[in-house]
Every structure is written in C-alpha cells, then in structure tokens.
Amino acid sequence: MDSNTLIGIIGSGSMGAGIAQVAAEAGHRVLVYDNNPAALGRADESMRGLFAKLVKKEKRTKEQADATLSRISYVKDMLSLRESGLIIEAIVEDLKIKQRVFEELSNLVSSGTVLATNTSSLSVTAIAASAKTPEQVVGLHFFNPAALMKLVEIVPAAQTNPEIVETLVQLMLAWGKEPVVAQDTPGFIVNRVARPYYSEGFRIYDEGLAQPHEIDAAMEALGFRMGPFTLTDFIGHDVNFAVTESMFHSYWGEPRYRPSFSQKRLVDAGYHGRKANRGFYEYDEQKKAIRPASTLSQEENKKIQDRVLAVLINEAADALHFGVASAEDVDKAMLKGVNYPKGLLAWADEIGKDVIIERLDALYARYHEGRYRVSVGLR
Numbered sequence: 001m002d003s004n005t006l007i008g009i010i011g012s013g014s015m016g017a018g019i020a021q022v023a024a025e026a027g028h029r030v031l032v033y034d035n036n037p038a039a040l041g042r043a044d045e046s047m048r049g050l051f052a053k054l055v056k057k058e059k060r061t062k063e064q065a066d067a068t069l070s071r072i073s074y075v076k077d078m079l080s081l082r083e084s085g086l087i088i089e090a091i092v093e094d095l096k097i098k099q100r101v102f103e104e105l106s107n108l109v110s111s112g113t114v115l116a117t118n119t120s121s122l123s124v125t126a127i128a129a130s131a132k133t134p135e136q137v138v139g140l141h142f143f144n145p146a147a148l149m150k151l152v153e154i155v156p157a158a159q160t161n162p163e164i165v166e167t168l169v170q171l172m173l174a175w176g177k178e179p180v181v182a183q184d185t186p187g188f189i190v191n192r193v194a195r196p197y198y199s200e201g202f203r204i205y206d207e208g209l210a211q212p213h214e215i216d217a218a219m220e221a222l223g224f225r226m227g228p229f230t231l232t233d234f235i236g237h238d239v240n241f242a243v244t245e246s247m248f249h250s251y252w253g254e255p256r257y258r259p260s261f262s263q264k265r266l267v268d269a270g271y272h273g274r275k276a277n278r279g280f281y282e283y284d285e286q287k288k289a290i291r292p293a294s295t296l297s298q299e300e301n302k303k304i305q306d307r308v309l310a311v312l313i314n315e316a317a318d319a320l321h322f323g324v325a326s327a328e329d330v331d332k333a334m335l336k337g338v339n340y341p342k343g344l345l346a347w348a349d350e351i352g353k354d355v356i357i358e359r360l361d362a363l364y365a366r367y368h369e370g371r372y373r374v375s376v377g378l379r
C-alpha cells in the first residue's frame, strides 16, 4: 500500500472523520460512507470548517487545505467503496451491527482489500468471523482525536493474514503515526493497562483515605497530565464507567477491573463530569473545575503515588506476560496513547521490580484481594 491506495471509511462520526482527514493529508483519495446522509453532510461541513481554521492559524497553506479537501468524497452507498485497497469501519460500537456491515462488505470487495475495524472494545475475531473472507479483516484502533493522537493499535484477529499486519505498520508510519501490535484481547493495550489508574484512584477515595483533589494532585506531581478524577470527569463517567464494566465482564469478573460505586453513583445521578457541569468536581461558567489545592504532606502524596504506580506496573507486566504486546509496544502505547510520563515497564526497571513487588505484597497482605496479587510476569 502507498499513497495511491484508495481508502474507504465507513461511519462519518468523530472517529471516521478524523481518520479520513489523516488519510487525505497523507495523500490518499478517501471515500467516506455513512448510512445517515445528515451525518455525511455534517462531516463534510465540519471538515471544511476545520481546514478554514487551520489555514487562518497558518497551520496549513490554502493550497494544502484545498488539495486535502479535494481528495475526500462523501458517498451515499457502500457499493462505491468496492475499489478501495483499505476500508476502515468506524460506526456504532455494536457487535451485531458491525458484523452485518463486514458480511456485506466482504461480498462487495475483492480479496485484496484490507477490511479494518476501529472498535475499542469488541472482539476483532468475532467481527472477522462474519466476513466471507475473515483473513482480510484486522483491527486498526485509532485514538481520539484521530488527527492528533499518534498511537494506532494494530490488532490481528485469529483469522487475519499475518502479512496484513506488516503492511499496516508501514502504512501507519507513512501516515505519521506510532503503530503498535496488540493481541485481540479486551481493551487491547491502552484500555487494559490504563484501567488501574482510574480504579486504584477511586479505590483510595472509596476507602476514605484521601479526597479526589488530593489524589489528583499527588498523581499530577508524579508527571501525569491529569489526575484520575479530573481525567474521568473530562472523559465522561458514562463513557469511562461503561468501558470499565465491559472490561470487568469481558475478563469474567477479574477483580482488578471491578468498577467503583462512587463512579456508578455519578452515572446514576447523571453527573457525567465536565460536560454535565458536575462529576467528582463541580464546574464554573468557564467549565473550570472548582478544585481546592491539596494540603497533603510529601509523605502522604508518596503513599498514593506508590500505590497507584504499583498496580499500574503490575497490569503492564501482566499484559506482557500474557503476550498482549511486546515490552517496547506496551510502553510506547502508554506514552503515545495516553501521554504517560514514562513507559511503565521502563519505570519498573528504574524503581526496581523488587520494590514494586514489595508494595503489592504489602497491599495483598492487608486486603487479601485478588486485585493486588503480583503478576507472575513481574515476580
């Protein structure tokens, strides 16, 4: 594949539009299809608005913007995508609906077309199984906003032709992305390894050991851009809670992914976070969190930091142990996908694995809960 490859996009929502922009800026002709004509119109309009802004801010020249826009076409039927070399699906996150689309798609295209899904949480293997030729199907997971976030998780299904993986690695590099290869397991790399960042923050709060603003301040002092409470308020508790619940069920009740009742209460109350003007924090008219400064001592901060970091590193080590990705890709994913200050496995080496194991063993000795068991990969 090269920039002459025609790219098809299915779904013109936030992810589909972002991916279309990236492909068109990399020089491809792009066809965008959505089964809702109004959504197609909105995507076209907002893409034009976006490039007008980029030109105004001098981030693109007028010529670049016009050339990119001229490479994107919006089509009203899926059949128009049949000549594409790569089709990326970014429709609603629903297995049955995605399966129907892949079945239909695989009957339209030739065997040389790569059919990719941008799913965040569904089994790529189950999606591939619905296609006439499952070996053409692969996961290609972009992060939001797709135009800005560098990380792309490439997820081969059980049936995927292995050659497709290398082809996509090269293509993503050509698009200026940072590709990693992940095994088809729930959450892939990022959505799995990041879970404890939220869950351990919530757990410390649920136990009454510290308040959201104190836990946030401690984690931010360690180099994380946003503490877990500020971050989930920003993501939206409806979205974040749904992912946590889905992970918990997908791993058949794994205690490390157990959701928190404080977050569930926010969801039940409709306090979805910043977008609702209320989550763990309340928000003023400028959408700024009303968040008091932390008065915890250095020592108290360190207790919080050590505990959250230990469970995060444990999760990264477990993902590595079970072959979800290489050590290099586990670290790259967290650096480029969620802007962690350091790769977790490199961080473990820096602190010393024995120190992390000691911290986890102390938590396990205190709580006797499976969530604190040391991954054999770390031990």
Ligand SMILES: NC(=O)c1ccc[n+]([C@@H]2O[C@H](COP(=O)([O-])OP(=O)(O)OC[C@H]3O[C@@H](n4cnc5c(N)ncnc54)[C@H](O)[C@@H]3O)[C@@H](O)[C@H]2O)c1
Binding pocket: 010, 011, 012, 013, 014, 015, 016, 033, 034, 035, 036, 039, 089, 090, 091, 092, 093, 094, 097, 101, 118, 119, 120, 121, 141, 142, 143, 144
């Ligand atoms: N939003 C994120 O943060 C994010 C990040 C990574 C991956 N994803 C995944 O990307 C996919 C899309 O997410 P989004 O946030 O862009 O959703 P969205 O709701 O913004 O857009 C989905 C679009 O798909 C269209 N659509 C629905 N069913 C269709 C069908 N059968 N055929 C054609 N078009 C159809 C809808 O009309 C809509 O325009 C989901 O699988 C999601 O899990 C989302």
